[in-house]
Amino acid sequence: MQSFDLVWKYLLHGKQWKSPSTFLSLLGMALGVACLVVAMAVVSGFRSTLEKTVIDVLGHMSVTRAGDLSETDLKVDVEPKIVGLKASAPFLNLKAIFAEKGKVNGVVIEGVDEARLKKVTRLQKLLVKGEFDLSPKEGHPGVLVGKELFQEAHLKIGDTLTLVIPLPRGVDATDFRSKLSRFTVRGVIHFGHYEFDTRYILMDLAAAQKFGEVKDKITGVRYLLKDSEAAFESKEKILKDLGYSYQVDTWRDYNKNLFEAADLEKVVIFFVLLIIVIAAAFNVSATLFVLVVRRYQDISILKTIGASAKEIRKIFIIFGLIIGALGSVAGIMLGYLLCLAFEFAQSHYGLILGSIYKIDHIDFRISILDSVAILGASLLICLLATLAPASRGSKLPPVEGLRYD
Structure with a gap:
């Protein structure tokens, strides 16, 4: 002392x-x-x-499978093994070429169920211009585009943009034909992730399925859980019980590196x-x-x-x-x-x-x-x-x- x-x-x-x-x-x-x-x-x-x-853009985890996939398959096989499941949203991914006003870019079309998507992600909070509305209306189907893509292509709300996707011709998977369709820009999303902002285009799931000619098939389902850490436990259980027939990606896997x-x-x-x-x-x-x-x-x-x-x-x-x-x-x-x-x-x-x-x-x-x-x-x-x-x-x-x- x-x-x-x-x-x-x-x-x-x-x-x-x-x-x-x-x-x-x-x-x-x-x-x-x-x-x-x-x-x-x-x-x-x-x-x-x-x-x-x-997590705001993609949810806590997603489950996909190579080849044809329906949401029923996931409800039966996968969802019982997910820990703390709160909500789910199916999606369909299509690779396309965006061509408008002299700009040609490779983009990813994601068809989503708008109502269910809002329960899994916070994309509606990331809207910076226009309206978050993918519902069918008169005229061309509506789309939401990333902020950077919107600016680089000098688009405006209400503009029409052209998307082109390759589709197989008949049963021959090596022979392709191109399909062109027009869509109306209804809103702009600032994803906060550069890759998404420059490449992502969201549209209604039914419109994407029709555009891609895949009937009711989906690419996978995104899930929202009670806790982000539960995604790792859920992934382990799914892979342990079902093997690698399904691909499970947690929020960490999207940018693992x-x-x-x-x-x-x-x-x-x-x-x-x-x-x-x-x-x-x-x-x-x-x-x-x-x-x-x-x-x-x-x-x-x-x-x-x-x-x-x-x-x-x-x-x-x-x-x-x-x-x-x-x-x-x-x-x-x-x-x-x-x-x-x-x-x-x-x-x-x-x-x-x-x-x-x-x-x-x-x-x-x-x-x-x-x-x-x-x-x-x-x-x-x-x-x-x-x-x-x-x-x-x-x-x-x-x-x-x-x-x-």
Whole structure:
């Protein structure tokens, strides 16, 4: 307790607290921790934003099968094995060529049941223009297009676009004919994922089945579960009981490489940026070495009146830890402020390039666990940095310090 009293009194009233070396130690620790906080928030935010984007667009999982597939097959074979099933929505995928106003692009047509789709995904919340309406009306069938495709093709709501798909000619699968059809643009969706925004076109399931001449067949069914983690358990049960006759994709499988990269990068970035904190801890150590030299006389007096080497060592360790703790807390607060500033800049100036990162916005995610890990690692580094100067101070002979008193 006496060690704490001495350190606290010295910090509050001593000149050492106001010295440039102490200030630089605090500043270095704060900047190092702030860099670590921002980096962890970016990586965690990228992963959570990517996860949210995928689930909003595709649901928690989907089940498909090569060849002809009907929803009845899935209801009998698959759905009893899905954990926490809340809703399902069938879909049909067709590969097509979009040709309009001098633009020719390869696109993916997804035929959906609008009412059921709204229960599985949040696509209606992602509508940025027009109306989310795929119901049959007079004229051409309606479609919803991705934001980037809409802009690149210079389309407008109500425009007619032309889609072309290849269909087999008779029973010969190597001979194809092209089928052309026109559709009306009713709305624009900002999927938040660059690939979807540039390639996806949604239309009514019945219209897609008619266009693709597949009768009542579907590509698969998307599912919404009570918990996103239940998708992994459901996939394991389906594959275990039914083998690989069905293909099961969870929300993580849609961008597996990106999710794995984000998980690995978080660990790597943590340890790489921890080097900055280690470098800042050297400043703390240097400050304590200087303090030992300047306070040699005081150390000698304490030893003369009965202070042990252990108590002297404790004084310097506590002093170093207080500097480290204050610097770490200041760094975490500074990191939070930098994240808020980046959020503001991102929302106003669009700093994220969707064509490169697949998403065009990051929701910064600063978890309590990450903050505790950063604070704990910083304090541990500071503790280790104080050991050498504290040990040096505790071993100084008191006679030399008192000789010139």
